[in-house]
Amino acid sequence: MTFVAPNLIPALPEIFVLIMASLILVADLFLSDRNRYISYILTQLTLLGAAWITISSGSADAVYTFNGMFVGDVMANVLKMMTYLAVAAVLVYSRSYIQLRNLFTGEFFVLVLFAMLGMMVMISASHFLTLYLGLELLSLSLYSLVALQRDSAQATEAAMKYFVLGALASGLLLYGMSMIYGATGSLEIGKVAAAIQQGGANKTVLTFGLVFIVAGLAFKLGVVPFHMWIPDVYQGAPTAVTLFIGSAPKIAAFAFVMRLLAEGLNGLVHDWQGMLMIMAVLSMAIGNLAAIAQTNIKRMLAYSTISHMGFLLLGILSGTLNGYSSSMFYVLAYVLMSLGSFGMIMLLSRRGFEAENLDDFKGLNQRRPWYAFVMLLIMFSMAGVPPTIGFYAKLSVLQAALQAGYLWLVVFAVLMSVIGAFYYLRIIKLMYFDAPLDQAPLASQPDAGMLISLNGLAVLALGILPQPLMALCAYSIQKSLL
C-alpha cells in the first residue's frame, strides 16, 4: 500500500489558522498584560493571512481532497471570506469591552480562532465525519467562550445550558448520520446523494435518520422547537461572546445545512421540506411574538434571531438553487445586521455598566445622533424596510418560496414581519422619541466607532445597490451545487 500525500491546497487556510492559533496560544504565555495587545494584533493578522490564502488558493471548480472528505469550492471560499470579515469585526467591537471586563486574555483569542477553524471545516466538509468534527470544534470553543467570565453566575449557567443542550443535539445529529450510513453505506456526501438517487436505500431508515439530522441542524440554527438555548445564552454570555455567537456561526450553520440537506440528502427533498416548513412557521411566530415581551435587548435580539432563522428556512425549503442563493444572501445580510446591533450595545456599555436594557437606548438621538442613526438603519433593516439590505433579504427569500408555490407561507411570513416591525420600531422610538435617562458621556472608541459607521453605511449601501452581493451568492451556489 503506497502512501499518497493528499492535496493540501484546498485546506491551506485551515492549516494556517490552526498553526497561528497554536502559535498565539504559546506566545501569549510570554506576554505581560501590558503587551497583551500583541495577541490581538496577531489574531487580526491571522484573519488577514487566511483571507489572502483563501483568495490566492481558491479555484472556480470544486477540488476534493483527503479522500473526498474535504472540498474547496466557490461557496466555501465565499463563506469563509465572510466568516473572516465577521470575526474581524467581532474582535474590533469587542476589544475595549473585554479589556474593561478582564477578558482580554490569550484564551479569548485562541478560542475565537479555534471556533473559526471549526466553522471553516464545517464550511468545507464533504463528509459527515468532517462536518461533525468541525461542528464539535466550533461548539466546544463556544461553550468555553460563554463560560469565560468565570465569576458571573449568569454566564456559567448559560454555558451549562448551552453545553447540555448542545451535547444532546450533537448526539441526535450523530445518531441520524449513523442511520444514513446504515441505509446508504457511505458517509461521504457525494456518495450518500448518489445512493439515495439510485433508490436502493431503505426509505424508512433514511427518513428516520433524516428526522434526527434535521433536529440536530435545527438546534444549531436555533429554530423552534429547538430554540430554548438561544435566549438564555444570548442574555447570559458576555456581550462580546453573544456578538460572536450571533454572527459568524450563522454562516457556518448555513453551510452545514447546505452540505447536509441540499447536497447530501437532496433526494429526500420532499421529506425535509415539510419539516423545515413547520419549523419556519413556528420560528417566525414564536420568535416575533416572544420578542415583543422582552425588556432586555440581548434577549430581544435572541428572539429576533429565531425569527430571522425562520425566514432563512423559507429560502432553503423551496429546494431550488434560487432559494439556496436567496438564503445565502439572507444569512450574510443577517450577519451584517447582527454585528451592528450587538456592536452598538457594546459601544454604549462602559466599565461596570452593560447597556443591555431597552431603556438604556432612550434618547440616544440626543446623546449621539450619529449612533442613533446607525442603529435606526440597522433596526429598519432587521424589520425589512427598504432602502436597507434587510428588505432585499426578505424579498429574495419570499420570492423563492413563492416560486416554489408556497403562497400561504409567504403571506404568513409577511404578517409575522409586521409583528416583528413593532419591536424594532420600539427601539427607534426609545432612541428618537424619548428623553435620555443616562447622561454619562459615551466612551470614545475610535476603531469600534469607525466600524459601526461602516457597518451602518453598508446596511444602507447594500440596500441601495444589492446586486453585487446577490450575484456573488447566486454564482457561488450555482458553482457549488450544480
Next chain:
Amino acid sequence: MFSGLSLLSLVIWVPIVAGVAVLATGSDRNAGLARVLALIGALAGLVVSLPLYTQFDTLQAGMQFVEISPWIETFRITYHLGVDGISVLFILLTSFTTVLVVIAGWKVIEKRVAQYMAAFLFMSGLMNGVFAALDAVLFYVFWEAMLIPMFLIIGVWGGPNRVYAAVKFFLYTLLGSLLMLVAFIYLYSKVGTFEILDFHRVSLTMTEQILIFFAFFMAFAVKVPMWPVHTWLPDAHVEAPTGGSVVLAAIMLKMGAYGFLRLSLPIVPDASHALSGFMITLSLIAVVYIGLVALVQADMKKLIAYSSISHMGFVTLGTFIFNAYGIEGALVQMISHGFISAALFLCVGVLYDRMHSRMIADYGGVANTMPKFAAFFVLFAMANSGLPATSGFVGEFMVIMGTIKINFWYAFLAAITLIFGASYTLWMVKRVVFGAVANDHVGKLADISSREFLVLGLLAVAVLAMGLYPLPFTEVMHHSVSNLLSHVAQSKL
C-alpha cells in the same frame, strides 16, 4: 435647460442630496444654516420639476421622460422611471408642497431643526420616486422608505400622544404594503420581470385577479384612507406637527388613489369591474358617514382630517366608475385637495402656534384680531366646501357628473355631502373666526407674519387659479386617462 433624460432622477435625488447636506449641519447651533440650506434644496427641487410640466407633451398618452437602466439583474429589477399625465402633476404638487412646508416650519421648529428639515427633503425625493417609478420593486422601495421620515416627524416633533400615533401609522401602512409586495412577487413569478408596464399586459384568471386586487386594496385603501381602515389618519394628523399634517394630507393620501389608478385598474381590470360596487359602496360610506363624523369634531385638526377622508371618498368614487369624467374628476380633486387640505392645516398651525390649542371652543372672533388670516381661512373653508370658482368645486362636480351617468342615487348621495361639507367647514369657521372676541387670549392674537402670508397666499392663488381655469390641469391628464380607460375596458381573462 436640463436634458430630458435625467430629469426625473434629478427630481428624486436633488431633494435627497440636499437633505444629506442639511443633516450634515449637525446640532441646533447651526439651525439658521440648516434652514437656509433646506429652503435652497426645496427650491432646487421645485425648479428641476418645472420642466416636467413645460416640456410635457400633452398629446401623448404613454410614458414620458423615461429613464431605464438595470439595477438588480438577479431578479431583473430595473431603475425605470417615467411619468404620464396621471403622475406628472403629483410630482409638481410634491415639490411645491415641500417648499411650503420648509417655509412654514421656519420659525416654529426650534428643536433639532436640521433633522426636521432633512426629513421633509428626504420625503420629498422619495414621494417623487413613488410617482415616477415604473418598476414594482422600485415603487415599493420608495413607497416604504417614505414611511421612515414620516414616522420620525410624527414621533419626534408631534403632540402628546405622538408615540401611539406614529407606531399606529407605521404598522397600519406596513401591513397593507407587505401584502402588495406579495402581489408583486406573485406577478413577477408570472411575468419574469418587475416592470409595471409588463404587469399591465399579463393575463390573469379571475381568482388571481380578485386576490391581487385585495392585496393592492390593503395597501392603497389604508393609504387613501378608505372607510373602515381610516382610523390611523385622525390620530396621525392630530399628533403630527403642522408640516407633517400638510405632507400627509396633501401628498401621502394621494398615493393610495394613485396606486389604484396605476396598479389596480390596469393590472386587474376584470376584478376592478367586478368589485366596483364594493368600492363605490365604501367610497359612499366614507363620503356620507365620515362627513357626519366630521360635523361633531371639537378639534380643528381632527375635523380637517375627517374632511380629508370624506373628500378622498370622492376620489375613490370617481376612480371606480370607469369613465373619463370620473377619473379626471378624481385626479383634479386630488390636486385640489392637496392645495386645500395643506392650506387648512397650515391655518390651524398658525392658530396653534399662537394659542397652543386646536380646540374650536377655545376660539371665537379671531377675525377681529387677525383680519388677514380670517380672509384666508374663510377662502380655504369655502374651497373645502366646494364653492364654485375654487378648485374644490371642479373635481367634485366632475365626479358627480361622471357618477350620474352610472347611477342617479350614487350621484345623489355624493351630492348630498356637499351640504355636509359646507356645514362642518363653515360651522367651524363661524365658531372660530366670527362673532365677538371669545377670551383674552384671542384678544391678544397677532395677525399673520409676512412669512405666513407668503405661504397662504401662494396656496390661495393656486386654489383660485385651478377653480377659475382648470384647463391646464385637465389637458395634461386627458390622453393618459383615456388610454387608461381603454386599457381597463379590455378583459384580461
